[in-house]
Amino acid sequence: MTTVGFLLVPGLHLLDLAGPAQVFSTARDLGHDYALAYVSEQAEVPTAQGLPVHADPELPALAPTDLLVVPGWRSPTLRGTGQLEQRTLDWVAAHHRAGGTVASVCSGADVLGRAGLLDGRRCTTHHALQDELARRYRRATVVRDVLYVVDGRVVTSAGIASGIDLALHLIAVRHGPAAAAQIAREMVVYARRNGDEQQSSAMLRHRGHLSDAVHRIQDLIDQRYAERLLLADLAGEGGVSERTLTRQFSRATGLTPLGYQQALRLERAEHLIGHGSTTQAAARAVGFEDARMLRRLRAR
The missing domain is CATH 1.10.10.60 (Homeodomain-like)
Structure with missing residues (x-):
């Protein structure tokens, strides 16, 4: 059983969360062994769209085979938004250090940066935040105008709907392209787009x-x-x-x-x-x- 843990930050965008969650939920429906978990520093998390979501306030122990995803939040700027305690950032870093994969959607890349996971790596984020991300994490290489970037076990994606592309890519890596195509078809997503490779x-x-x-x-x-x-x-x-x-x-x-x-x-x-x-x-x-x-x- 692979756990896909979503770290929810107050003000999160619903589609940043729902898109990847739907991909892995559909994968589970089609027979792949996934469990989805939603964690946060608070039991009820407000979203940018006004619908609160519930999460587990306890940070779970994750196995190296598990995936941790950080959806983005409403963020005209990164500075001063998406606040998390140091213990949570340490938990994110520890999962990667133990061999786990960490992914982000949109402004969620800032959490990976604060956890020290972008240093020396290629990454991306929403086009409106790319300049600020590059300024905040000067040891990172921000790749522009792509849907997602894979650098080892750190995977970052651009804005909002690109989280679906990122999740389908991870499915293709783990289970093969036919599985990703089947899930895309179930979701009525007929064109799974690639990251910075051919479109x-x-x-x-x-x-x-x-x-x-x-x-x-x-x-x-x-x-x-x-x-x-x-x-x-x-x-x-x-x-x-x-x-x-x-x-x-x-x-x-x-x-x-x-x-x-x-x-x-x-x-x-x-x-x-x-x-x-x-x-x-x-x-x-x-x-x-x-x-x-x-x-x-x-x-x-």
Whole structure:
């Protein structure tokens, strides 16, 4: 069981909290082992939108596998807002020191800064707060105009709705991109956006349709893209003929099932090559018998 703990600061923005909470709650509904916890220095926390939320005033013990998230609060400036006691900041720092991951949404990055977690790291926050964050934490590198930044076990995101993108990224890292795509679909978020990498995903670029039958076949291909998948087997899974599957799939995505699988393989191979893998090793990792097909796809 992985606990996702949300540290609630008075004046917090509801969507900063609700977006990531919905992602992990949906992950739990889909069979992933998550428990959500809400903690604060006070039992009732006022929000920027006027709806108070309840939290546990006792700071729990977190395991290294647990995730701690700090949603943002109403903050035209960071200075003088988001006040927390030193014991709470020490608790945040101790979780990271013990091997845990700490994440923030919007102005929540300021809590990470006060806990000493931004020193020597890349980070981001809401565009209106980037200059101030850079001034307050001069040993940090504030990355502008991105949705989220991952630096080791410190993950920071931009404003408000970007917390959903951050949470889906963490799901993809822990459980694979197919799990993130399934959760995005359940939440009717058809385009999971990447952080400071390419703003397009081969998988989700072709998910903006409403055909449940095609989504089910895509789910299967997403999970087994490195395997040899026969059109007849895919058609059998969909309960249609091969010709009908190809027609429906092409109408919904603009690709054949094989073309979609190759797009997934190519994107994954490009990622591996970009991180130091040889072309031959990348080709084998994504399911090609040798590098010739990968080279042809890359050349296109």
